[in-house]
Amino acid sequence: MSFYIASSPHTRQRRTTARLMQLVIVALIPGILAQWYFFGWGVLLQLLLAITTAYVAESLCLHARERSSLSALRDNTALVTAMLLAVSIPPLAPWWVIVIGVAFSIIVVKHLYGGVGQNLFNPAMAGYVVLLISFPLQMSSWVAPVELTGQHLSLFESIHLMLFQYTSEGYSVEQMRMVASGTGLDAVAMATPLDHIRTDLSQGLTLSESLQAPLFSGLAGLGWQWVNLAYLLGGLFLLQQRVIQWHIPAALLASLALLAALGTLLAPDQLPGIDIHLFSGGTMLAAFFIATDPVSAATSNRGRLVYAALIGLIIYLIRSFGGYPDAIAFAVLLANMCVPIIDKYTRPTTYGHPRRKLQ
Amino acid sequence: MSSLVHQFSHEDLLRNRDDIAAGKLWQFPGGIHPPQRKELANKTAIRRLPPPPRLLIPFKQHIGQPGTVLVQEGDHVLKGQPLTAPGPNSGLPVHAPTSGRIKRIGEHPSAHPSALPVSTIELLSDGEDEWTEKHPIADYTALSSSELIALIAEAGIAGLGGAAFPTAQKLAADGQLDYLIINGVECEPYIVSDDRLMREHAAGIVRGIRILQHISGVKNVLIAIEDNKPEAIRAMQDACSGTESLAVRIVPTRYPSGGERQLIQLLTGREVPANGLPKDVGLLMQNVGTAYAVYRAIILGEPLLERVITLTGEALQQPGTVWAMLGTPVDTLLKQAGYVPYPNARVIMGGPMMGFTLPTLDVPIVKGSNCILAPAKRELPASTTEMACIRCGACADVCPASLLPQQLYWLARDHDHDGLREHHLADCIECGACAYVCPSEIPLVHYYRQAKADMREQYIEKQKAEIAKERFEARKARLEREKQERLERHERAAEARKRALAEREAKAAETAPASGTETTGEPSKPANDRVAAAIARAKAKKAEQQKAAQATENPEGQANAKPEAQTESSNSAEALKASPDDVSQTAPGSDPENDKKARIAAAVARAKAKKAAQQGSD
Ligand code: SF4
Ligand code: SF4
Numbered sequence: 001m002s003f004y005i006a007s008s009p010h011t012r013q014r015r016t017t018a019r020l021m022q023l024v025i026v027a028l029i030p031g032i033l034a035q036w037y038f039f040g041w042g043v044l045l046q047l048l049l050a051i052t053t054a055y056v057a058e059s060l061c062l063h064a065r066e067r068s069s070l071s072a073l074r075d076n077t078a079l080v081t082a083m084l085l086a087v088s089i090p091p092l093a094p095w096w097v098i099v100i101g102v103a104f105s106i107i108v109v110k111h112l113y114g115g116v117g118q119n120l121f122n123p124a125m126a127g128y129v130v131l132l133i134s135f136p137l138q139m140s141s142w143v144a145p146v147e148l149t150g151q152h153l154s155l156f157e158s159i160h161l162m163l164f165q166y167t168s169e170g171y172s173v174e175q176m177r178m179v180a181s182g183t184g185l186d187a188v189a190m191a192t193p194l195d196h197i198r199t200d201l202s203q204g205l206t207l208s209e210s211l212q213a214p215l216f217s218g219l220a221g222l223g224w225q226w227v228n229l230a231y232l233l234g235g236l237f238l239l240q241q242r243v244i245q246w247h248i249p250a251a252l253l254a255s256l257a258l259l260a261a262l263g264t265l266l267a268p269d270q271l272p273g274i275d276i277h278l279f280s281g282g283t284m285l286a287a288f289f290i291a292t293d294p295v296s297a298a299t300s301n302r303g304r305l306v307y308a309a310l311i312g313l314i315i316y317l318i319r320s321f322g323g324y325p326d327a328i329a330f331a332v333l334l335a336n337m338c339v340p341i342i343d344k345y346t347r348p349t350t351y352g353h354p355r356r357k358l359q
Numbered sequence: 360m361s362s363l364v365h366q367f368s369h370e371d372l373l374r375n376r377d378d379i380a381a382g383k384l385w386q387f388p389g390g391i392h393p394p395q396r397k398e399l400a401n402k403t404a405i406r407r408l409p410p411p412p413r414l415l416i417p418f419k420q421h422i423g424q425p426g427t428v429l430v431q432e433g434d435h436v437l438k439g440q441p442l443t444a445p446g447p448n449s450g451l452p453v454h455a456p457t458s459g460r461i462k463r464i465g466e467h468p469s470a471h472p473s474a475l476p477v478s479t480i481e482l483l484s485d486g487e488d489e490w491t492e493k494h495p496i497a498d499y500t501a502l503s504s505s506e507l508i509a510l511i512a513e514a515g516i517a518g519l520g521g522a523a524f525p526t527a528q529k530l531a532a533d534g535q536l537d538y539l540i541i542n543g544v545e546c547e548p549y550i551v552s553d554d555r556l557m558r559e560h561a562a563g564i565v566r567g568i569r570i571l572q573h574i575s576g577v578k579n580v581l582i583a584i585e586d587n588k589p590e591a592i593r594a595m596q597d598a599c600s601g602t603e604s605l606a607v608r609i610v611p612t613r614y615p616s617g618g619e620r621q622l623i624q625l626l627t628g629r630e631v632p633a634n635g636l637p638k639d640v641g642l643l644m645q646n647v648g649t650a651y652a653v654y655r656a657i658i659l660g661e662p663l664l665e666r667v668i669t670l671t672g673e674a675l676q677q678p679g680t681v682w683a684m685l686g687t688p689v690d691t692l693l694k695q696a697g698y699v700p701y702p703n704a705r706v707i708m709g710g711p712m713m714g715f716t717l718p719t720l721d722v723p724i725v726k727g728s729n730c731i732l733a734p735a736k737r738e739l740p741a742s743t744t745e746m747a748c749i750r751c752g753a754c755a756d757v758c759p760a761s762l763l764p765q766q767l768y769w770l771a772r773d774h775d776h777d778g779l780r781e782h783h784l785a786d787c788i789e790c791g792a793c794a795y796v797c798p799s800e801i802p803l804v805h806y807y808r809q810a811k812a813d814m815r816e817q818y819i820e821k822q823k824a825e826i827a828k829e830r831f832e833a834r835k836a837r838l839e840r841e842k843q844e845r846l847e848r849h850e851r852a853a854e855a856r857k858r859a860l861a862e863r864e865a866k867a868a869e870t871a872p873a874s875g876t877e878t879t880g881e882p883s884k885p886a887n888d889r890v891a892a893a894i895a896r897a898k899a900k901k902a903e904q905q906k907a908a909q910a911t912e913n914p915e916g917q918a919n920a921k922p923e924a925q926t927e928s929s930n931s932a933e934a935l936k937a938s939p940d941d942v943s944q945t946a947p948g949s950d951p952e953n954d955k956k957a958r959i960a961a962a963v964a965r966a967k968a969k970k971a972a973q974q975g976s977d
Binding site for chain 1: 388548630632634635709715740747755759762763765789794797
């Protein structure tokens, strides 16, 4: 009789990478729904495009690298990358923006570095930065939240816009933006809250004056606060499911909040406060979904605390003093670069070895 | 206790002792909570089976040297009669577990991942189970420590927690100890041997502990039991009541809290230094089963003949625990438990976390075995496809040794041995927690074992190469020297001839008649030298040839050839474990071995390293 020979352990927790990624996708749903509610069909269309591109790019790469494409596709990591990028870009950006971004993320950032687990940089954020640098105009035309517009562009008009960059009546996103700001009519496109504050501050307005804008009738920008709350909800679900550990989100939010509080103390009229920093832009998405990407984060828990606090710091610095309104992508990439050093200095002390003292 | 001084300042040490006495529990990092599945086998009392018709008794069932065989094929032996005499270096004897006839002495597959054949005595039981004379000790306190240690060695007791390290050797180690820890944690899923033993034989265990206490002179004893064994805890508490120095410590259920180093950290907050032993931090650990075996050896005069084995898994119709005679073949036991075989089944010796699969069932239970696990087809998820590491860090979160398993994995894949040493691969206890949680289903422990074996092999290769080089250099030097000497001799001879010639000529010049007798004297000396050197060379060559012949003869069929290979490699595995950071501290393998032998050695090293890692107590 022949026996099955295997190496110990002979039992495993049934929690595969694919399953983990599924949970991440589930956790993204509340945020996606909120984005859809506030910013219209665009986000769903972007997701569709992104996922399709991801599958095609992943299959091509795996084929080229002569790996079985099925088993690797099943791990769902490409799917998560695509979704994170899709929810990060302006909902009505032209179709080729997301296609280029996702293709770059998967082909260059992930596979040219050697595939899952080998990439130095967070693929979604690297893709985002490439898009931001290559297509600054398309990447900054965000959509106005539904509270200001009253109703969304129809699905048909959204598709039309994404395909041809004009609505069926012949308006471009930019034109609509100008029309909106000029006449106070319903607008489709406008700046994000963080963008808005930056522009106002650069024009000599104080923060409180800037916050008078209708965009800020809520806590941290109409629509945005709810989107952030929805991502927070998803993030808490991930924590509860133990898909992610608390270290990264906690350290990121804590460092950002601390700096924001300090900023408010020092220059209350120049620097946005905690509420804006935590609940506007992509803060929650970054804290729970982007910075927690295991591949490009630090490895030990102590290292992760440092890593995430660093992201919080960079986000704050760029938002406050840098040239870009939001800074998640840059912050994450910069922190990715520091990972080897962080890992080196936060290596846990092996049992039975003398504790390393800090010099 | 030298390391204690390094780890703690004097006041800290005092405080640490107070904390331990107060019952404080510390934490060890990591750990996992796999499904326990203990209920499968812990419901029924330990069964006693009739002597099996056939027993397979390997010479060596412990870590150390094998003994020399005392019996011959065809001999009739009595139960408890020693079959081997302890070898040098604190080897242990094995005894006849029942009465019967020696059928065969030779190689037989062993309880080992590759079923490597080892020297084994095959005993056919006569069914009488007739005892040889026992020598119970009425009052052990009348004996000295060394006398008791000798008795324990004579009884063949090795750590029954899995590592099978000779108990006597552990007890004999000197050093000042402040706690004796009795390990009844049994953290590995499925296994309930110690659980049942504590429930049913608490009194005997406590008497064994008292003897251990007497021998080692340790005042305080901590008995550690996981909180998932309430009955065992109660039984032990009852048995300990009234004895001040014994304290039962209930530890939370978490794998691998029963690992020697983890349990020490848990109970005392101390860390055994890398390359060190528990005694370096003032501690001695023994397994509950070992304590019970000591009680039987001293008080009842019975050597170690049997042990409790858990037979469990859903492929068994009557799972439970049994007293299995050492040497009982696994298939005999499985039959007793109603094993339902199925194609491509898995039979695991040990538990699901650290056990190994058996390629054949015709292998014996030995001193270090504690469980046979026969899972049903879908019971334990077999690993499926290994996927790429996503660096999620789950493995690092659960590693009880605070290693970075994913880093070790990358390094092992790259065969980066320096990196592996730098990341303390040798401190990996192969507990499998990392592989258990890995979402990419990477068989991490398998990589580590392979890397350890590779490093070991490479080290042996290096040693061999160095020895060869030394020999070569020595030979070159000798040839050089001989050449030099030859030259000198020739020069001397030539000079002598010249001198003689000159003298002769001078004489001839002085006196016409030439005597010439003197001339042969001087040159004849070098000639003598030459003969002597030739004889010496021939002798040396012969000696070398003999040595070589011995070396090549050895691996063929001789009864004690394999054990040698095995001891060496198991020693090396031990050494590898013991001196983790620097493999080059160990220095065996001086004899030239052929490739096959090296491979076998490596295989055993792998297995032994794993087993040694199972140091749950003992
Ligand atoms: S658990 Fe597995 S996938 Fe995660 S870091 Fe460790 S080895 Fe890689
Ligand atoms: S097997 Fe080794 S590396 Fe893995 S968790 Fe156990 S000690 Fe750590």
